[in-house]
Amino acid sequence: xxxxxxxxxxxxTPNQSIIDQWSRSEWxxxxxxxxxxxxxxxxxxxxxxxxxxxxxxxxxxxxxPIHNTQAHILSECIxxxxxxxxxxxxxxxxxxxxxxxxxxxxxxxxxCCDPRIEQIHVENTQGISVSSNLGIDRADGDYVVFLDHxxxxxxxxLQQIANAIRQDTELDILYSDRDMISPQNKRYxxxxxxxxxxxxxxxxxxxxxxxxxxxxxxxxxxKFRDEFNGSQDYDLxxxxxxxxxxxxxxxxxxxxxxxxxxxxxxxDAAKDYAFIAGVKALEDTxxxxxxxxxxxxISDLWRGMYLIQLPPLSRQKIAVISxxxxxxxxxxxxxxxxxxxNEDRPYIAFIDSSIEELNAESLNGLAAWLSLEHVGLxxxxxxxxxxxxxxxxMNFTAxxxxxxxxxxxxxxxxxxxAITRIVRNISAPHPYxxxxxx
Numbered sequence: 001x002x003x004x005x006x007x008x009x010x011x012x013t014p015n016q017s018i019i020d021q022w023s024r025s026e027w028x029x030x031x032x033x034x035x036x037x038x039x040x041x042x043x044x045x046x047x048x049x050x051x052x053x054x055x056x057x058x059x060x061x062x063x064x065p066i067h068n069t070q071a072h073i074l075s076e077c078i079x080x081x082x083x084x085x086x087x088x089x090x091x092x093x094x095x096x097x098x099x100x101x102x103x104x105x106x107x108x109x110x111x112c113c114d115p116r117i118e119q120i121h122v123e124n125t126q127g128i129s130v131s132s133n134l135g136i137d138r139a140d141g142d143y144v145v146f147l148d149h150x151x152x153x154x155x156x157x158l159q160q161i162a163n164a165i166r167q168d169t170e171l172d173i174l175y176s177d178r179d180m181i182s183p184q185n186k187r188y189x190x191x192x193x194x195x196x197x198x199x200x201x202x203x204x205x206x207x208x209x210x211x212x213x214x215x216x217x218x219x220x221x222x223k224f225r226d227e228f229n230g231s232q233d234y235d236l237x238x239x240x241x242x243x244x245x246x247x248x249x250x251x252x253x254x255x256x257x258x259x260x261x262x263x264x265x266x267x268d269a270a271k272d273y274a275f276i277a278g279v280k281a282l283e284d285t286x287x288x289x290x291x292x293x294x295x296x297x298i299s300d301l302w303r304g305m306y307l308i309q310l311p312p313l314s315r316q317k318i319a320v321i322s323x324x325x326x327x328x329x330x331x332x333x334x335x336x337x338x339x340x341x342n343e344d345r346p347y348i349a350f351i352d353s354s355i356e357e358l359n360a361e362s363l364n365g366l367a368a369w370l371s372l373e374h375v376g377l378x379x380x381x382x383x384x385x386x387x388x389x390x391x392x393x394m395n396f397t398a399x400x401x402x403x404x405x406x407x408x409x410x411x412x413x414x415x416x417x418a419i420t421r422i423v424r425n426i427s428a429p430h431p432y433x434x435x436x437x438x
Contacts, residue, residue, distance in 0.1 A: 012082045013048075014155060016041060022080075022152065022256075026188040030179075034187065037253070039085075039156055047085035051159055057088040058162045061215070062145045063135030065094045065128050069149045071102040073258065078111055080152040086159035091117045092135040097125030129224035129232045136215070136223050143174075145212045146233070150258045152181065153210070157254035161212050164248050172245035173237075174212040176254035183259055191417070194425070196247040199375065202282065203422035204305045205234040210255035217245065228281050230274030235281040242289070275303050282306055291372065301418050308423065310371060312364035319345040320363070323352045323432050345438065352432030355382060367435050369423065377436045379429030381420065387411045391433070393419065393426035402428055 023038050025031040039047065051057065062081060066074065081091050093112070098104055106112075107119060120134050136144055143165065147153060154160075161174055179190040193206055200206060211233065221239050228235040275297055282295040286308070293310045297303070319342040321335060339348065347367050357363055366380045382391040389409050394402045406415045414421045 012079075014041070014044060014083045018079075018083070019044075019155075021185070022155075022187075024186045026182055026184065026186045030188055030190060033190075038154075044085055044155060047156055047159055048087070051086045051088070051162070054162075054166070058143065058165050059088050059090060059141040060086075060143050060145050060158050060162060060212070061090040061092060061135075061139030061141035062147050062158075063092050063094065063132055063139065064147050064149050065096055065131035065135065066098060066103065066107070066149045067096045067125060067131075068098045068100040069103050070100075071106045073150045073260075074103060074106055075111055076152055077147065077149055078117075080155070081147070081158075082111075082114060083155055084153065084158045085156050086162055088162070089116055089158055090139065090141055092120065092138050093117065094120045094122065094131040094135045096122050096127070096131040127226060127229050129226040129229050132232070133223045136218055139215055142215060143212050144215050144218055145210065148209075148257075150260065151209070152256040152258070154252070154254045154256070157210060160250050160252055160254055161210075164250055168246070168248065170246050171248050172214045172217050172243070173240060173247045174250060175207045175247075176210040176250040176252055178209045178255040178257055179253050181256050181258040187256060190253055192251065192253075193249060193417075195249045197425035198241050199369075199372070200422070200424040201237065201241060202285075202306070202308055203418075203424060205231070205237065205278070206417060207237055208233050209257050211237075213240070217243065228277045230271055231277035231281050234278050235284070238281055238285045239288075278304055278306060282308065298418075298421065301414055301421060305418050305422060310365070310368035312361050313347065313367040313371070315364055317345055318347045318349050318363065318367055318435070319343075319438070320349045320351055323350055343438075347435055348438050349435040350432065355433055358383075363435075370435065370437060377429060377434060379426065379434050382430055382433055383411055389413065389420060391430045393424065394428040394430075396427045 019040060023034050025034055064077065078091070078093070081089065091114075093107060095104070095107055112119065118138060120138060122131060122134070132146070143161070145158070145161065157176070160176070164174055165171055175193070177190065177192050179187050182188055194200065197206070217240060220243070221236065224232040225235055279295050279297055286293050286295070291310070293308050296307050296309070298305045298307050319339070321338045323335070347370055349363060349367065362380070366378055369375050369378050379391075379393070381389070384390045387410070389406050389411060391404055392406055392415070394404055397403055406413050406420050409415075
């Protein structure tokens with residue numbers, strides 16, 4: 001990329017007032033975390049100098065569909081791009097038939113006078129998928145970043161993305177952690193996401209902000225589909241996951257998702273169609289992958305959490321190996337003896353003798369997930385005699401040890417990201433409740 005022209009347009013440097021304003025949290029503990037993990041003016045300058053020294057920098061195209069956005073909110077969105085430490089970007093503002101005079105005036109203001117900003121004006125409102133696709137068509141960067149018109153980027157967001165791509169040029173998709181902006185314009189409700197988890201994705205779109213795609217992948221997928229408006233990003237990532245992409249999770253809060261009266265993040269009833277479209281996207285995914293099953297939204301959780309019910313496997317296909325901690329020294333020999341029985345059964349369940357099924361279909365329904373091509377091992381949620389959580393998946397901690405989230409909590413405790421209530425990828429199975437292919 002020829003970046004010589006950038007010297008004629010000096011970087012827009014944030015002042016301390018903006019950094020302070022955009023770093024305020026509603027939660028004292030999260031404020032401490034922000035103070036430790038956000039960049040200040042000195043680090044901003046260092047990152048900017050670093051980025052401008054890169055040879056053959058990666059150009060990132062940002063697509064922002066706009067429709068009657070409040071001027072002060074849209075100005076923060078645009079400013080958060082212009083204040084990036086990374087200068088090699090293209091910002092495509094797609095004005096989707098806005099009738100609000102303040103919105104239109106802002107788009108014609110000096111805030112948008114930057115050679116890297118391009119505008120597309122659609123006379124009649126076409127919807128988010130069509131307007132996003134118009135932006136993708138205009139993009140000339142190798143990667144496309146999606147930004148909602150009422151949200152903000154962290155000041156180093158684009159540099160974090162570009163640096164990850166420099167380190168691994170085969171990346172197809174990148175996503176980051178995020179938090180929310182309250183109606184009082186303060187940050188809270190941070191979401192630290194798991195790494196790439198394609199089965200967790202079948203329970204809901206845990207990825208959606210910040211998202212960056214290789215542009216050629218978007219073209220190959222046919223971009224967004226208008227019939228999934230409201231969950232068009234969910235439909236896109238579900239289809240993208242079938243291409244076996246190389247995915248990078250940047251475990252930094254690089255995106256700030258704003259809450260207001262018309263936002264799904266604050267009022268899920270404002271866009272009920274979005275969650276209906278989410279069910280439709282999952283149903284289309286099952287049909288596309290040749291998987292039988294039904295999709296429902298989990299009614300007693302927050303919106304956008306889904307349950308796929310797969311046809312239970314026949315018990316005749318499952319060889320159940322009964323484990324007993326009281327076995328003598330020939331423990332392994334006893335397991336091998338049991339495995340030699342019913343060798344024609346394609347699935348093996350290792351179940352401790354103290355664990356009972358909640359109902360006659362529990363084991364069959366659990367084993368059904370092995371019908372998915374890339375699933376090799378299944379573990380079930382285990383409750384104690386008081387119906388408290390004994391096991392709900394294991395996670396690795398930062399030190400490498402294993403922990404069982406919400407162990408001892410009531411079975412109704414959904415937990416962080418509803419991890420005790422959804423089908424998801426885990427780090428390790430329950431050692432005495434596991435099913436795998438023979």
